[in-house]
Amino acid sequence: MLDDILALAEKARQPQRRIVGLMSGTSLDGLDIALCDIEGHGTDTRLRVAEFITVEFSELYRDRVRSVFSKRQVDLQQVTVLNAWIGREHAHMVNQTLKDWGIDASDIDCIASHGQTIFHAPQHQHGLEDLPHATLQIGDGDHIAHLTGILTLSDFRQKHLAAGGEGAPLVKYGDFLLFSNAQKTRILLNIGGIANLTYLPAKGGFGDVVCGDVGPGNTLMDQYVQRCYPGNQFDRDAGFARRGQVNDRLLAALYQHPYFAKSLPKTTGPELFNLDFVLDAQRRSQTESVSADDVIATLNQLTARAIVNAIEPLAVQDAELYISGGGLHNPLLMQTIRDALPQLTLDSTQAIGMPADAKEAALFALLANECIAGTKHTFGSSQVAQDQAPLALSLGKICLP
Known part of the structure; x- marks a missing residue:
């Protein structure tokens, strides 16, 4: 464990990081995979998309996601098993894509995985005044980290919710x-x-x-x-x-x-x-x-x-x-x-x-970069207002490989 933490600290000190951003949207067309070279952090960030591909989802993938997608009543067992299965599917897609690009996993500093949104419930939509804004993305980051051997950041929206935001858009x-x-x-x-x-x-x-x-x-x-x-x-x-x-x-x-x-x-x-x-x-x-x-x-x-x-x-x-x-x-x-x-x-x-087509996946790579290497910002000439404070936080959960 100590070695993993020290390795993470070393990544944070590097002048440049190579991050794979993953995005699977509500259209369910495929997994966007963007290989990003990122220098610096904050307002000094420089990001270049080195490679990009959308790996098309199979009908099986679409059908399984649609069985729980945007529905108020679903089979809880199905949600639970899909959380693991989607993480594993995304990991396999990353492994194959890196192989196709001729890039070794050891050359990647981390993966930034958005996951698959299955329900988004801001308060104005769910109407439950005593309950907070909420959203749910499945595709567990630990499965991705384990199967790829690459440090993975996932579940970016929860910190935004915790700090009073609606979890979107990031x-x-x-x-x-x-x-x-x-x-x-x-x-x-x-x-x-x-x-x-x-x-x-x-x-x-x-x-x-x-x-x-x-x-x-x-x-x-x-x-x-x-x-x-x-x-x-x-x-x-x-x-x-x-x-x-x-x-x-x-x-x-x-x-x-x-x-x-x-x-x-x-x-x-x-x-x-x-x-x-x-x-x-x-x-x-x-x-x-x-x-x-x-x-x-x-x-x-x-x-x-x-x-x-x-x-x-x-x-x-x-x-x-x-x-x-x-x-x-x-x-x-x-x-x-x-x-x-x-x-x-x-x-x-x-x-x-x-x-x-790569923009959303690349922006999650940027959020991962900020979580690992970012510092507190005043975001230019304006101080961050209270209702915008959630966006000033480091977002994403760290899953060690």
Whole structure:
């Protein structure tokens, strides 16, 4: 044990660390694996994505996760065994990927594993006033550490919850450290299952950053496509949405949900934005007979509207909007956002040195780096406000190999 602690201390003193970031999102498309070379820490952090791959999940993996995913009532034994099984599956994917890249495990300083979210329950969503914000990610880090032989950090969201946060989104910290710019206001938009944004005002400190989940990203479209077009995981190239037409009555019913009127910061997940959410809106708007393509086109428009309405109050002239996540590959969604925000410079995060598909996995690698090697920060020119304090903490549980 002492040797492991001394080895950890040595990693903390190194000027550079090689960290593998893992991210498995709510879309369940695959495990993002980003090999990151990270120098320094805090505002002096320099991060380079050396390698990246998404290892596609098998149907068995998807089916097992979906059996417990975003459900209030599940088989507790299934949750328990999947916690171990997913950790082992992720470990096998890491081992194979490192082998394919020709990299030995001994060359990796640590793994940063987000785990697989199966339920996100901020208080505004669970409605239990005497109980705190909560979230649950499975895929135990000790299984990953043991099977890979690599120090693993996992369960990043729990410290944020413990300190009074909602456990999400955690991108605020990494976005501030990597992408703040003294001359330009930047907005970082990630469109995964849920869409979240980070607003980085020019010359602003950490206390000036605004971050939160704006609403559904790909999740509603993906779920509806899977329901109506078996064998398809998502609307590739917006093919179904382009065939359909937006139904204004359905769109209005969908957008009536109070979540959209809440100001940032806020968090949500597929526990709210799911098929029941869509079917309920169809019943209320009497649009049950609308074609599947029309519904998908309407869900595409809903996602765009939620994003645009969240960005517009922040969109100062000549601000830069950088997009990452799977939604970047939906041409109809991108065109709608671009047309609605002509005053912004819009590009992929690749333009600022971050591969768009690797961003979330890389940001968890950054959080692991801060946990191991970081020190206390004042986060630029602004002192950290009380409601932002959770983001100033070291996040992640350390699992020794």
